[in-house]
Every structure is written in C-alpha cells, then in structure tokens.
Amino acid sequence: MYCYSRSSSLFLLSFIILLHNVIAADPLYNICSISGNYTAGDTFSSNLDQLMFILATKGPPTGFALGTVGVSLNRVNGLALCRGDVKASSCGTCIRNAGTEIRELCPLKKSSIIWFDNCLLRYSSLEFFGEIDNSNKFYMWNVQNVSDAVAFNDKVTGLLSKLAKEAYVAPSLFATGEKAIGELGKLYGLVQCTRDLSGGDCKKCLDTAISELPSCCDGKRGGRVVGGSCNFRYELYPFYDV
Structure with a gap:
C-alpha cells in the first residue's frame, strides 16, 4: 500500500490508494489549473491538439520534447518527459495516453500537468520553459x-x-x-x-x-x-x- 500527498504552499491534500492493481497506463496524479479556461473548438483548443501531436511525435526518440503553438492569448507551451530507462515505444504510448487523459481529467483548462509512472506531460498558456516548477x-x-x-x-x-x-x-x-x-x-x-x-x-x-x-x-x-x-x-x- 502507498500513500499520496499533494504538497502546496496553499493546501495539503492527502489520500490513500492501493497500488497493487495499478499498471503503468494509469495516471499517478494530475493537477488542473484553477484559473484560465478555453472553449471547445476555439483556436486555443486547436493549438492544444497540435501541441499534443508534436509532443507525441518528438518525444519518443529522445525521451523529451518541448513545443509551442500559437501566438498571444492562443499560445500554448508544452513539455513531455519519459523516464530515462523507458524504451521509445513505451515512451510514445505514455505520451499519447497522457495527452488524452489530461484533457479528460482537466477539461477546457489552459494549464495542466499529469504524471504517469513512465512519463509526465505539462502544458500551459504561460511560458515555463527553463524555470524550476515548485508549485506542482x-x-x-x-x-x-x-x-x-x-x-x-x-x-x-x-x-x-x-x-x-x-x-x-x-x-x-x-x-x-x-x-x-x-x-x-x-x-x-x-x-x-x-x-x-x-x-x-x-x-x-x-x-x-x-x-x-x-x-x-x-x-x-x-x-x-x-x-x-x-x-x-x-x-x-x-x-x-x-
């Protein structure tokens, strides 16, 4: 049995979960932004779709990818990272699953992050490349x-x-x-x-x-x-x- 705890300067959320039935395809955790939404079918939504394709394409060969699509208020930045020991095929599967899951778990959110055992995926309307993320x-x-x-x-x-x-x-x-x-x-x-x-x-x-x-x-x-x-x-x- 494992415990999980969200670490944040604003709040602490704790819960217990049984892990012996969890497989690598299941998310470990996700965090949805509390501000900033887009509308289904709008330009940001289309740009996010393009970004997910870019990350799923560029990520598997090296295990890492950055991408940016759009400009101004419709700009979306994204990052995908696979665990360093994961093979390219498993990396690609994980990133694709992450792209699907994050939009189901965080619908219409302009910033979200999701972790799997084999990868993480993050996107945001804000620039975050090269900065240490201490909030998620x-x-x-x-x-x-x-x-x-x-x-x-x-x-x-x-x-x-x-x-x-x-x-x-x-x-x-x-x-x-x-x-x-x-x-x-x-x-x-x-x-x-x-x-x-x-x-x-x-x-x-x-x-x-x-x-x-x-x-x-x-x-x-x-x-x-x-x-x-x-x-x-x-x-x-x-x-x-x-």
Whole structure:
C-alpha cells in the first residue's frame, strides 16, 4: 500500500490508494489549473491538439520534447518527459495516453500537468520553459516502516544525493543506482530532471526534493517526491530497467 500527498504552499491534500492493481497506463496524479479556461473548438483548443501531436511525435526518440503553438492569448507551451530507462515505444504510448487523459481529467483548462509512472506531460498558456516548477508537486510513500528510521533515512539521503551529483552533469539529467544496506538488502534509487533545466537548476531542484524526504517518507521502505521539474524515487527492490 502507498500513500499520496499533494504538497502546496496553499493546501495539503492527502489520500490513500492501493497500488497493487495499478499498471503503468494509469495516471499517478494530475493537477488542473484553477484559473484560465478555453472553449471547445476555439483556436486555443486547436493549438492544444497540435501541441499534443508534436509532443507525441518528438518525444519518443529522445525521451523529451518541448513545443509551442500559437501566438498571444492562443499560445500554448508544452513539455513531455519519459523516464530515462523507458524504451521509445513505451515512451510514445505514455505520451499519447497522457495527452488524452489530461484533457479528460482537466477539461477546457489552459494549464495542466499529469504524471504517469513512465512519463509526465505539462502544458500551459504561460511560458515555463527553463524555470524550476515548485508549485506542482506530490509525495508517494510505502506505508511500511523500517525499524531504524534515522539510520535508514541517512542511507536514502546519501544515495539520492550521490545520484543527484551524477544526474546534473549527464546530458539526460537522469541517474539510477543501488547501495548495499545490510540486513535490508539493497537500496535502489532514481533521480531525474526535465531537460529544459540547466544542469545547475537540475541540481538545485533535486536538492530541494531530497530535503523534503523527512516530510515525505520518514522511515518508509519506499518513497517518491514528484514535481513538474524533477523527481526522485527509492525502493528496497529493483524498479528501473538500465
């Protein structure tokens, strides 16, 4: 069982969900803008359709895509990122699903973001490329605890910090790794940033996310901090494919 929590400067929303029936095709979470709507069939709607096609076409070969369609009030900017270990075919499927789901879950909204296990997709009428997104973020954690939370947290922080140092100098802004931790076996970690960020901003984003570990996942056997610009995940079992 996992818990989810929305992290926001305005509010905190918590709920519990059973994950053993969840597959990669299901959204992890989505956030719809609270202001700014378009009308079905208008120019913005048409531009959004074009943007979704662009992201689904450009994203799979490299795992990342940016796109902008339209001008002035009808301009829409978008970003798609696939997890760094996901194959191109699975990446394309995820981005296409995200483009469909986000318009069903956030109908007629001018800004929205959706996360899947294999990808994230974000669009907005506002410019956001190259900026760290601190507003769209949520936590996930395993409800099972370890026996020594302090020692375990230190090991998790150590591994994630090491991976952050590797990721921000890598062209993919992505890193995975593992660490032997005694009787619990091995600890596995993954960190990733959206590739519109500079290396320095990627490191800053990941450092902030890792600093939220006590709020997210204190002593938990697995956890994630997932944002619009970066994310981390750790588990006591292998979950990535590299």
